[in-house]
Amino acid sequence: MLQLQPNTLELSSKVSLDTPLDQVLARAKSENRAALIAYIPAGFPSHEGCKKVIAAFAAGGVDAIEIGFPYSDPVMDGPTIQAAAVQSLSQGTGAKEVFESLKCATDLGVAAVVMTYWNPIERYGVEKFAESIAANGGSGVITPDLTVEESREWIKATDHSKINRIYVVAPSTSDARLPKVTGSCGGFIYAASLMGVTGTRSSVSSSAADLVARIRRSSDTPVSVGLGVSTREHAKSVAAYADGVIVGSAFINVLLEAPDEESGLRAVKELAEQLAMGVREGR
Amino acid sequence: MTTQEEKIIGHFGPYGGRFVPEALIGALEELEQAHIAAASDPAFAAELDHLHRTYTGRPSILTEAPRFAEYAGGARILLKREDLNHTGSHKINNVLGQALLTKRMGKKRIIAETGAGQHGVASATVAALMGLECVVYMGEEDTKRQALNVARMKLLGATVVPVTSGSRTLKDAINEAMRDWVTNVETTHYLLGTVAGPHPFPTMVRDFHRIIGVEARAQVLELTGKLPDAVLACVGGGSNAIGIFHPFIDDVSVQLIGLEAGGDGVSTGRHAATISGGTPGVLHGTRSYVLQDENGQTVESHSISAGLDYPGVGPEHAFLHDIGRAQYRAITDAEAMEAFALLCKTEGIIPAIETAHALAGAMQVGREMGPSATLLLNLSGRGDKDVATAAQYFGIEL
Numbered sequence: 001m002l003q004l005q006p007n008t009l010e011l012s013s014k015v016s017l018d019t020p021l022d023q024v025l026a027r028a029k030s031e032n033r034a035a036l037i038a039y040i041p042a043g044f045p046s047h048e049g050c051k052k053v054i055a056a057f058a059a060g061g062v063d064a065i066e067i068g069f070p071y072s073d074p075v076m077d078g079p080t081i082q083a084a085a086v087q088s089l090s091q092g093t094g095a096k097e098v099f100e101s102l103k104c105a106t107d108l109g110v111a112a113v114v115m116t117y118w119n120p121i122e123r124y125g126v127e128k129f130a131e132s133i134a135a136n137g138g139s140g141v142i143t144p145d146l147t148v149e150e151s152r153e154w155i156k157a158t159d160h161s162k163i164n165r166i167y168v169v170a171p172s173t174s175d176a177r178l179p180k181v182t183g184s185c186g187g188f189i190y191a192a193s194l195m196g197v198t199g200t201r202s203s204v205s206s207s208a209a210d211l212v213a214r215i216r217r218s219s220d221t222p223v224s225v226g227l228g229v230s231t232r233e234h235a236k237s238v239a240a241y242a243d244g245v246i247v248g249s250a251f252i253n254v255l256l257e258a259p260d261e262e263s264g265l266r267a268v269k270e271l272a273e274q275l276a277m278g279v280r281e282g283r
Numbered sequence: 284m285t286t287q288e289e290k291i292i293g294h295f296g297p298y299g300g301r302f303v304p305e306a307l308i309g310a311l312e313e314l315e316q317a318h319i320a321a322a323s324d325p326a327f328a329a330e331l332d333h334l335h336r337t338y339t340g341r342p343s344i345l346t347e348a349p350r351f352a353e354y355a356g357g358a359r360i361l362l363k364r365e366d367l368n369h370t371g372s373h374k375i376n377n378v379l380g381q382a383l384l385t386k387r388m389g390k391k392r393i394i395a396e397t398g399a400g401q402h403g404v405a406s407a408t409v410a411a412l413m414g415l416e417c418v419v420y421m422g423e424e425d426t427k428r429q430a431l432n433v434a435r436m437k438l439l440g441a442t443v444v445p446v447t448s449g450s451r452t453l454k455d456a457i458n459e460a461m462r463d464w465v466t467n468v469e470t471t472h473y474l475l476g477t478v479a480g481p482h483p484f485p486t487m488v489r490d491f492h493r494i495i496g497v498e499a500r501a502q503v504l505e506l507t508g509k510l511p512d513a514v515l516a517c518v519g520g521g522s523n524a525i526g527i528f529h530p531f532i533d534d535v536s537v538q539l540i541g542l543e544a545g546g547d548g549v550s551t552g553r554h555a556a557t558i559s560g561g562t563p564g565v566l567h568g569t570r571s572y573v574l575q576d577e578n579g580q581t582v583e584s585h586s587i588s589a590g591l592d593y594p595g596v597g598p599e600h601a602f603l604h605d606i607g608r609a610q611y612r613a614i615t616d617a618e619a620m621e622a623f624a625l626l627c628k629t630e631g632i633i634p635a636i637e638t639a640h641a642l643a644g645a646m647q648v649g650r651e652m653g654p655s656a657t658l659l660l661n662l663s664g665r666g667d668k669d670v671a672t673a674a675q676y677f678g679i680e681l
Contacts, residue, residue: 072580073454073566075461076304082448094578118302119565123579145302145568170306172468181305195306196466 020111021139021187025222034239034279039248041068042101043093044084051104058108060272065105069116076144078199080249106137115142130157140164140187171207179218188222201228232278239282293482298598301481303568310468315483317384345502350629355649358656363499372664373523374405380491382409385472392416392471396460398453399590400432402476407441417441420459422452450583477520478597481568492526511659513538517640519591521600523663542644544586545613555584556613557596571598587616588636618643635664
């Protein structure tokens with residue numbers, strides 16, 4: 001597998017695709033700013049509540065939405081997203097709810113992707129999963145625990161359904177390995193800002209800028225930075241060097257801490273507005 | 284390039300591989316290189332062999348169990364006594380090997396997961412021996428079931444972290460250990476305790492446990508003049524089983540039989556018999572059989588034995604099952620406890636409840652194969668840690 005040169009692979013997927021995600025990142029670039037990408041797990045705080053959060057994202061100026069597929073064993077996630085996943089799963093969230101949430105976002109005209117650990121995809125059927133993403137207007141899938149070496153079937157399925165494959169790279173990813181992973185990415189490359197799990201932190205790790213610079217040496221695919229980004233100031237600092245800014249746990253915290261759903265949704269919209277300003281202030 | 288890549292990927296047919304965050308790839312590659320280098324380094328083999336002879340107590344002996352055999356159709360039953368190893372189970376074989384690799388990689392901190400506490404105790408022991416910092420993740424539920432082993436680990440200088448996420452058992456302890464590893468991978472080695480997880484763990488851990496089968500094969504040949512008719516072992520993650528099976532894989536006349544934890548019975552859904560009652564999927568970095576629902580969510584496992592209470596299984600077992608080289612059967616809690624009591628009273632050996640599943644399997648297989656058969660059974664651990672559970676089960680007041 002992966003006999004192709006990384007560059008060839010990259011070209012083959014990039015030339016043929018023009019997903020809403022590709023378009024929104026191109027638009028942000030033309031406006032000389034970073035895109036704001038917001039994460040919410042399907043079924044959180046409830047199935048209907050998730051749809052309201054998606055609407056609040058859209059109203060708050062979010063450029064693209066990641067719908068999380070809650071999973072029983074989320075090894076890349078810290079306590080906040082774990083808690084959200086537990087709450088969502090206890091309400092019976094599954095593939096059906098994930099695709100409904102995805103459709104909810106794309107119906108609002110917002111570019112949207114699904115973020116999921118690999119096993120739910122394999123269980124659903126790899127080809128069928130990619131087809132369902134496309135059928136619901138989704139642009140692609142972020143797969144945090146799928147390595148390029150295990151991606152043969154996934155590459156075929158995503159090429160067939162014309163959706164973006166988004167892999168996560170880390171500060172520990174070597175220069176030798178980076179092009180192999182980024183060469184298979186479309187939409188954007190997900191750069192983990194630090195060595196660790198998801199969750200809010202007081203500042204964005206300095207390793208993020210280094211990683212983005214290393215990625216750019218071998219790839220011209222847009223790069224979005226996630227992990228530990230939670231405030232307007234963070235967004236501003238990341239937007240200085242990245243094409244996209246990803247925020248997840250901060251939104252979930254806002255919802256977990258709100259006394260009721262209405263104020264939670266209001267706080268989500270306010271945070272989105274703050275972050276949307278941040279991504280426009282970085283350059 | 285292609286051959287090297289295939290080797291690195293570490294598959295057993297469709298099983299195995301690496302399904303992990305990119306952050307861990309560098310560490311897994313480093314570990315794989317260290318393992319490959321050590322495997323061809325006579326100095327490493329000599330150091331490990333010395334430790335096994337002077338610390339573990341290897342070779343472990345073979346004990347014939349004639350009084351127990353009366354309840355197993357009269358078949359000849361030979362017990363490979365891994366329970367007599369230092370720390371009381373086979374787990375020390377893997378832990379010593381990985382700890383030596385940790386030192387070779389220049390890392391000073393190890394983390395480990397544990398269910399019953401056997402692997403945690405073994406890890407804490409070796410960390411003390413080699414001056415490494417040791418943090419053990421253990422499901423909160425298991426810290427209560429296995430309080431004695433928690434105390435042991437603390438006495439040995441390890442930090443025990445009770446895990447309160449998910450089902451609060453072994454699978455969640457592995458999740459938490461992986462989160463620690465993702466964060467601290469530069470300084471830390473994840474000393475995984477079974478033949479599961481991402482490549483190279485299934486291969487490397489197997490290699491460190493092969494000594495069980497290598498010794499036992501020679502011991503059986505010396506004692507009986509022929510190979511055994513069947514080799515039996517309990518299977519949770521599957522490390523003791525693969526250790527004793529592996530040197531017999533090419534001996535096609537030898538049946539390999541793994542005994543899984545059937546809990547209340549596979550049909551009840553309350554079990555940990557992953558191959559008997561699960562489906563192929565990906566869990567904890569490897570593709571194998573998994574207990575999962577229709578959405579790919581891991582289903583909680585159930586077993587009286589904390590060490591077998593895991594909803595996954597090593598990928599090589601999945602492969603051996605699919606190609607028909609090994610067979611896997613489920614043993615219920617009740618069957619295991621009957622065999623547990625029987626071995627105590629017929630042979631004066633208190634086995635681990637994990638191991639009791641293999642003993643119950645021997646009672647079945649012995650009756651099927653008859654008195655002319657010779658069964659080799661891996662007595663993987665001793666039952667000291669299980670005395671409270673067994674006393675409660677049999678209504679003995681403490």
